[in-house]
Amino acid sequence: MTRRGDTLLFDAPPTVAAWAAAGGKKESEGPLASAFDFVTQDAAFGEQGCENWEQAESLLQRKAVELCLRKADIPRSKVDIAFAGDLQAQCTASNYTLRTLATPFAGLYGACSTMTEALCLGAAFAAAGLGRQILAMTSSHFCAAERQFRTPLEYGAKRTPTAQWTATAAGCCLLQPQGEGVGIAAAAFGRVQDYQVKDINNMGAAMAPAAASTLLHYFKDTNTEPQEFDCIYTGDLGQTGSQLLRELLAAEGLLVRNHVDCGCILFDPNEQRVKSGGSGPGCCAAVLCGHILPRLRRGSQKRVLFVATGALMSQTTFLQKESIPAVAHLVELRAPQKGDRT
Numbered sequence: 406m407t408r409r410g411d412t413l414l415f416d417a418p419p420t421v422a423a424w425a426a427a428g429g430k431k432e433s434e435g436p437l438a439s440a441f442d443f444v445t446q447d448a449a450f451g452e453q454g455c456e457n458w459e460q461a462e463s464l465l466q467r468k469a470v471e472l473c474l475r476k477a478d479i480p481r482s483k484v485d486i487a488f489a490g491d492l493q494a495q496c497t498a499s500n501y502t503l504r505t506l507a508t509p510f511a512g513l514y515g516a517c518s519t520m521t522e523a524l525c526l527g528a529a530f531a532a533a534g535l536g537r538q539i540l541a542m543t544s545s546h547f548c549a550a551e552r553q554f555r556t557p558l559e560y561g562a563k564r565t566p567t568a569q570w571t572a573t574a575a576g577c578c579l580l581q582p583q584g585e586g587v588g589i590a591a592a593a594f595g596r597v598q599d600y601q602v603k604d605i606n607n608m609g610a611a612m613a614p615a616a617a618s619t620l621l622h623y624f625k626d627t628n629t630e631p632q633e634f635d636c637i638y639t640g641d642l643g644q645t646g647s648q649l650l651r652e653l654l655a656a657e658g659l660l661v662r663n664h665v666d667c668g669c670i671l672f673d674p675n676e677q678r679v680k681s682g683g684s685g686p687g688c689c690a691a692v693l694c695g696h697i698l699p700r701l702r703r704g705s706q707k708r709v710l711f712v713a714t715g716a717l718m719s720q721t722t723f724l725q726k727e728s729i730p731a732v733a734h735l736v737e738l739r740a741p742q743k744g745d746r747t
Contacts, residue, residue, distance in 0.1 A: 406532040410626035411619075412593040418739065419531035420586030421524075421578045423479075425472035426695035427465050428687075429547070429573030435672045440695030441574075442472045448548065448573050459493055462546035462573075463501035465687075466491070469577040469694070470506065470542060477579050484508040485536030488523035491544050491686055492516065492571075498544055508540070516715030517612070517641055518595070519543040520576060520690040521734035524711075525592035527580040528736065537582060544575035545685030567607040569643045569684035572671060576690025578698075587701045590708075591627065591737040595619040597717065599730040605723050609646020609681055612714035615731040616642060617653040619712060623735055624659075631661045635706040638697060639733075640689020640713045641668030643682030667692035689713045701740045711736050 407414050425442040433444035450461040466489075474481060487506065489499040490513035503510040515522040523541035530536045550571040580589070598618050602611040616639050624630060631637060631654075642650055647666045654661050667689040668682035693711060700706045714733040723729075 406529070411596070411622045412591055412626040413529055414591050415528065415532050415589060417532070417583060418588035418590045419528045420581050420584055420588055421698060422581045422584060422586040423473050423477035423579040424694040424698050425469045425476060425577050426691040427469040427472070427575045428691055429465070431677065432572060432574050432671065432691065435677060437671055437692065437696055440699070441691065443468050448546070458546055458549040459497050460501070462491065462493070462498040462544055462549050465546065465573065466498055466502045466542065466544035466575040467505060469544070469575040470502065470540065473577040473579050479538055479579065481506050481508060484538050484540055486511060486530065487540035487542065488513055488526050489540070489542045490514050490519040490523070492550050515732060515734065516717055517684060517686050517689065518713040518715030518732055518734050519686040520693060521711060521713040521736055524578065524589065524736045525594055525734050528589040528592050531580050531582040534582065539580040540577060541580060542575065542577035543686040543690045545571050545573070545687035547571045547573045550685060564680050565606045566680055567604070567609065567645045568680045569608055569641065569668060569682050570672065570679035571685035572683045572688035572691060574685070574687030574691035576687065576694040578694065585741060587698050587741060588739040589736050590739050593619055593623045593626070593735040595733040595735070597730045597732050599728055601728045603726065603728050605718070605729070607645065608684060608716045609643040610649055611716050611729040612731040612733065613642055613646040613649035613653060615733040616650050616712055616714045619733040619735050620654065621657060623710070631659055631663060634663060634708050634710050637661060637664045637710045638712065639664065639666045640692065641682065641684040642666045642714060643668045643684065644674070645681045670696070697738070701738055704740050707740045709738050711738055
């Protein structure tokens with residue numbers, strides 16, 4: 406493992422050996438419905454004994470973890486460490502999940518960038534020989550997020566065209582130092598960007614500069630260009646943020662024609678009334694585990710960038726009229742070598 410600029414390059418790439426995605430009712434009605442390993446029609450999980458939205462999100466995250474470990478045939482006792490986080494205050498959903506799993510735990514808060522933050526840290530741990538079975542996971546829940554960051558659902562607030570729909574979803578990946586699976590060739594930690602956006606209903610505008618910054622640093626560090634990749638996935642800029650990202654990169658002389666945003670493909674914007682698209686840590690995590698990683702495993706894509714962005718405000722700073730800083734982290738994912746594909 407070597408460092409070049411903001412980027413960690415892995416000589417022997419760690420692998421994503423197994424993964425799983427879990428989602429709610431709205432996610433089960435979208436274009437990627439068949440990609441989920443588990444979906445529920447009851448986002449409250451009332452029949453499972455959950456008494457509030459926070460408990461329900463934790464249970465959804467736990468479903469993704471259990472399915473991921475089952476696929477890998479790895480007992481939870483063999484997990485060396487779990488990197489996890491979510492949108493709730495003090496990462497409550499992840500705390501409750503890890504309370505049940507009882508594995509070593511490092512809590513993360515990168516907002517919607519949490520999945521790539523977990524993958525970056527997990528890959529670095531694996532490459533350094535600090536763990537053999539490492540979990541990277543995150544989740545979000547529409548009802549819990551709306552209550553915390555915007556208004557209670559009972560208020561019935563009108564959504565603006567730039568607003569995004571927080572996914573009720575979770576994703577979990579099992580990382581290993583080597584072996585079969587999708588390779589993590591490189592990881593880049595982003596720098597916080599703040600373009601003085603203050604509209605909590607326009608997260609795409611706040612996060613697009615962070616995605617552009619991380620991509621530009623990565624291309625410089627690795628001496629690569631956008632067209633060298635089958636796809637550049639971001640999560641979750643939505644339609645508004647995606648357009649801004651392309652404009653920011655074009656201003657730097659980069660015309661990106663292979664960009665797909667996870668928030669634009671999880672839901673059908675014409676049929677599901679999600680305004681600018683999906684959002685939340687669980688959105689890009691579910692798209693990664695249900696759509697991107699399977700495509701790489703099959704070999705329909707060989708080399709992609711996965712860039713998740715996070716808006717780093719809190720309910721307090723929003724009320725204080727602070728601007729919304731953002732960060733984006735990146736991993737380069739590669740298809741298994743021929744003969745190693747599972």
